[in-house]
Amino acid sequence: MPVNAVETARSAAESGRFSRQFSRWLDRRIPPARSVTLDQRRIFIFPSLPGLFFFVLLLLILLTAINYQNNMAYAVAFLLATLFVVSILHTYANLAGLTLHALSATPAFPGQRSEFRLRLQRSGKAAHYALRLSWPQGSDSVVSLADRESCEVALYVPVGNRGWHNPGRLLLESRYPLGLLRCWTWLDLDLQALVYPRPLPTTAPPGGDGGRPEGNARETAGSDDFHGFRSYRPGDSLRQVHWKAVARGHSLQSKVYAAYASRTAWLDWEAFPGIATEQRLSYLCYWALALEKRGEDYGLTLPGVDIAPASGEAHQDRVLAALALYQHGAAAS
């Protein structure tokens, strides 16, 4: 087992060296850019597998022509051979002049998939067909630009660990029109997805007040301050029922109103002394999600980062982004 592991590691290192060299070469040839127009510097072309079999077919036809001394068989062999040559131009032209714009990438939690949005735009009047877009390990999508100038494409890529996730180079390929040639390009659209820390449940941190509301919350049915939802219990006032949710097909829920002396929670880095960075961030992430769900205000304190307590989607995004980029700040720019 250890021997195998060593060998695997060595071969991985070797293939790694090649792929590193290849990606360095690609970076020089096709530098990262938010929008790329495809031209001969960026397009690669090579016979596809059916294309190689097509050569076998040509050889067969040629042998038939020679053995039967049949000139029309010669003519078909040559016509198909030059058809192949002409289809090089057609396949190339199907990618040439296409412009890709990076639009957006949605943030995601580790293990989830981020949605990358691109726009494809053609520059001339000619149509582009059967364009297949994919990221390594991601989903793929086949689109055509026939009767429209541009279109948007969404691709889903599973993300890794906290921080910026670079999905690698986008593969754009096409075999149109004859499938005998594969024309492709590897593009770095300079598009990265933000990956939040993995939320890890934890009890409220001991000693600190992070994650726990300051003061005592009291559920008061008559209060005006909305606190959150809980399952409907017999005896709840009908005015408390969250009818909108019912209309959407959810189970009966009651709105709970509460009043606090002070309802501000602080998610504090220092609340988890002696715990590793990633784990701390995971705990904080969990509590940020939990508090947001409860509709409470919460603030964040990290070394060098202070976010004032608030709530809402935008606030949550800010807090999670700060957690995601903690000590990864350099990657953000």
Place this chain on the structure above:
Amino acid sequence: MKRAAAAGTLIPRNALVWIIISQFALLAPHLLRLPLWLVLVYLGTAVWRLLVFQGRASFPGRLVRASLALGGCVAVFLSYGNLLGLEPTVALLLIAFAFKLLELVKPKDAYVLLFLGYFICVIGFLFSQDILFVLYSLFTLVLVTTGLVALHRPREDHFRLGSLRLPALMLAQAFPLMLVLFFLFPRIGPLWTVPVKSHAAKTGVSDFMRPGDISELSQSDDVAFRVQFEGDIPPKSELYWRGLVFSVLEEGAWRSLRYNELPGLELRPPAVEPEGEPLAYTVLMLPTQQNWLYSLRYAQPAQRGILSTADYRLYSPVEIEEQLQYRVRSWPGTPLDPELSDWRRETELALPVQDNPATRALAQRLRDGAADSAAFVDAVLQYFRDEPFVYTLQPPLLTAENSMDQFLLQTRRGFCEHYAYAFVVMMRAAGVPARVVAGYQGGEINPVNRTVIVHQFDAHAWAEVWLEGRGWVRIDPTAAVSPDRIELGLEEAVAAEGSFLANSPLSPLRYRGVNWVNMLRLRYDALTYRWQSWVTGFDGEAQYRLLQDLFGSIRAPVFAGAILLSGVVVLVPVGWLLLQRRRPRPLPPEQRLFLEFCEQMRRRGMTRATGEAPGSFGRRVAREAPQLAGWAMQFIDAFEQLEYGGAPRDAAAYRQHLAGLRQQLRRVPGHRHQG
């Protein structure tokens, strides 16, 4: 996602439709050669596959496919009696082509099917290379290519004839380079023997002649060969195309000498000094599945691969399975065999011992009344002229053991072979060496291109007698009976009888009287001749001459250079045409200047965000780099005025504005230091 991926690997409906269409189009030209059940197989598989598409049937299982394949082989074997010849092979290929449709699930299968389609298109040419058929095959190539394209079109595509446009265009673009390769690619001989057309009938004159054989052949309006003379065309009555010489009479039938019957000294033609001016001509012969070639008297082949026999004929060592073009020179005035060897004399005098006593007696009587051999020949011809002999395409069957006695004294109705037969028997009976010659006589002169078209109905048999001091002299007894046959041709000779091409009422040759039909036929024939001599008959010999004419000498670098150069000449315009429509429209100058501005800012660390308006970008630059603020705002103002504002659009003012903008860009503060 998994299901989506699976759906992506299925072939689009439209591709299926085009594949089925091209299958039937490829099958069509083979229909007459194939057993009928094969058509039913095609219909069956197509219906089955369409039902699968509609979800009303499922793909056949492994067992069903195996039994179908086995059943196909057995059916072909039962229909043809073997599996090895060309026809059964083609039938098997066509069956595989049909059954493959039932395995058509993924694009991979479609590639196999369509590539097979290309190959089947080529197979068709083994049976015919006619212009019309070639045009049709070109159309099937477009269909198969359309299937390939449809495989890559969006799945929601509907069937429309417009889909044919791109494949047709691509093939048209490929065409010029194909022509270059066609004429320059070196032609080499067959690499190994291949299955031949086992069912193809041997056509033309056979090497075995019984009374009635040639009149049978004369029912056909097929073309036997076409001849192009380099000089003037000799008169029709001189056009005796010698193909076979029958020296042996056995069991009532004439046959030629076999190679192993010849003594060693008689294997090669005796040396003969050609006399007079030669006739130079090219014969384009259609396949006969036989070895002999046709030529005028005393012919010398002007190319390799053709042999001369001892009786002055041309002979091909291999059977003529494809059309053959050969160049010949003939000296018709040359005496053949001025000296006759003893063996030859004996052979050309031999008669079966007791045959045809009445004929022999008649010959002896005429010989006794003649001074010499030449006078005897005249006497026999005179006999044919004087007695009520009839030249007819419908001779009565000769049933008697002594068939010539029956013919000469009873029926007296015969076609050329009857007269030649009787004449030679009479000559031999009287001691004059003689033999029957078979071939074609005359031909139709096409005024369009001055070729002589020789049809099967021009088949003819005549005689050669050997006369002291003159060698072999051609005597045509038919001419004595029916001078019209030689002067005008068969149609006029049997006009009264109405038997010309009686079995082919639709033959265009029967409507030679209708002027426009005839002209159309002759033009098409001229086209066919050009096609056959330049395209389907283009061989190593023709290639050598063409290259000699084109390049003077044949050297590999010239060759490769010519192919490369023509490739460039053909492909560059295609590429230009294609990319022309995809080139980005150039940006207006002010926008290019703005992009330059953005680039300069980027080098200073301020990158314009996607979708950031020029104005807000300018303000951001001013905020982040106060030392550039004034300059940047000035530039952006000028740009925005030109781009969005109501700045003057007339040419002069526009240029002035542009110049201002350009100057702005050049005056960027700290430009030199930043480099």
